[in-house]
Amino acid sequence: MTITLSAAPTRIRAELEVLDERFGKIAGDEYVECLYDGGRWLEGPAYSPAWRCLIFSDIPNDRLLRWDEVSGDVSVFRQPSGYVNGNTIDREGRLVSCSQGERQVVRTEYDGTRTVLASHLDGRRLNSPNDVVVRRDGSIWFTDPPYGITSNYEGHKAGQEIDGCHVYRIAPDGALTVVADDFIRPNGLAFSLDESQLYVVDTPGKHIRRFDVDGDQLIGGEVFAPCEAGMFDGIRLDDAGRVWAATHEGVHCFDPDGTLIGKLLLPDVVSNLTFGGPKGNRLFITATNAVWSWLLTASGAPQPWAAPRE
Template sequence: MTITLGETPTRIRAELVALDERFAIAGDDYVECLYDGGRWLEGPAYAPAWRSLIFSDIPNDRLLRWDEVSGQTTVFRQPSGFINGNTIDGQGRLVSCAQGERQVIRTEYDGSRTVLASHLDGKRLNSPNDVVVRSDGSVWFTDPPYGITSNYEGHAGEQELDGCYVYRIDPSGRLTVVADDFLRPNGLAFSLDETELYVVDTPGLHIRRFTVDGEKLTGGEVFAPCTAGRFDGIRLDETGRVWAATHEGVHCFAPDGTLIGKLLLPDIVSNLTFGGPRGNRLFVTATTSVWSWHLTTRGAPPPYATKE
């Protein structure tokens, strides 16, 4: 089911499933549908300087911008290079995975684009999918082949690399592989102290947890399995709980990997992020729609936040 703006209410009752007392999360009694006009929405990133949510409509090859003040959604960039994942770096700039162009790019203050990564040892990347920025300025991203398997979300093309890797871009621009044993890595997120990195392996139906050892990753044990379709994007809140996109809505995991609660939604969820002036607004992209839920917990501090 998809809620269409103008035909049905833009609010529905928040359908929560509490599986553990650690899911004692208060919030609004309803979730809001902010936009419903996409084909497959992804990559939500909240930009505080703009009071806006940037998100991708991949098959329509565009970035959209929902303005928090006016409530209006407009086209931010089209064509976009079939951008998938987005994030905001420590200087407030938009960093994106242009999977159609097989690049990770950064949008500068003047609107120009800087290519951060496009090749490994002379071979083109597969199709960068999701991206996070660490507070030291390094950029970490996943590179499955979804954007080159057909012309629906990119351009059908040859996979030049032997596998689907997780990468790190050093602040100097140097690109290195930090994990090479994934089927198709997808969403990723750092722990609160940035000593761990959670990475989704979508066809593996689980989230893995790595230790960040300088410029490398070690470990990689399974953190949590998916019990509703497949995982996609993930984020952490300020207590270290992991929120994950699934086929039935958003699942919430305790730091020990226990599934403690769910926010059920009417569409398959692709990704999510926390935002708003207080950081306590959960934005969710789900198939054609963007949903919002105000809650009492906040998201993990972004890389541009002041570290104590």
């Protein structure tokens, strides 16, 4: 089923706050494009170069949607979706998703079937997996706050079986371990360019923390940046190691040294973002009911499925 974009403007002028000259050098188009505006609460954008599309979640409507890069059409990718939140693409080009409703991390295989990658820890159900990233060694890392079980809006209301809200690692052999257990509600996460560090959002804590990665363990966890506009949600890195973060007023961009260098302000609360497009320099942004796109001079960090850029 193809969904038609409603009558809202398809582009608006990009409202930027350049706080440091370093941001001015990477800002691109003077406008942002609205690719779709018919959602209820959109999340989890993941760009597939093989399919030339953006997959994203419409959580309360229990569906995954697909924006086609060639035609511009938006269609239903899967419904019901299991109240999927975060998505990513693994090294083999498969979709890995956080199913809040099913309280699982699942992978969509080439034939469309789904494989459950994680659902329980020591016999207890996960809370509601939220966001996910894949490392080049094949391990999968995800966060597990309770948003999908606190009400029936984004999942199914239920009690927590696991004490606390943790960050997890799924080893290439499928073993599930807790790698960080001192969060209020962990949310977005992203690896540094060399994957020696992991950035993790603590949404109620209103900050991003940065850990050193030591094999299958996380060390440290100092605050990398505080949020000055509501709370952080999803995060991504570009190819210079800058951190791009979803906030209540738009997208904030941080230099690798932690300095907030600029903002892209949008009319709605931003939930998540990802880089994509043929050159990796198109920033896709989910914001409440809409998906926005902004073309930059910077490109996203190389993904596990991509050959290193020259």
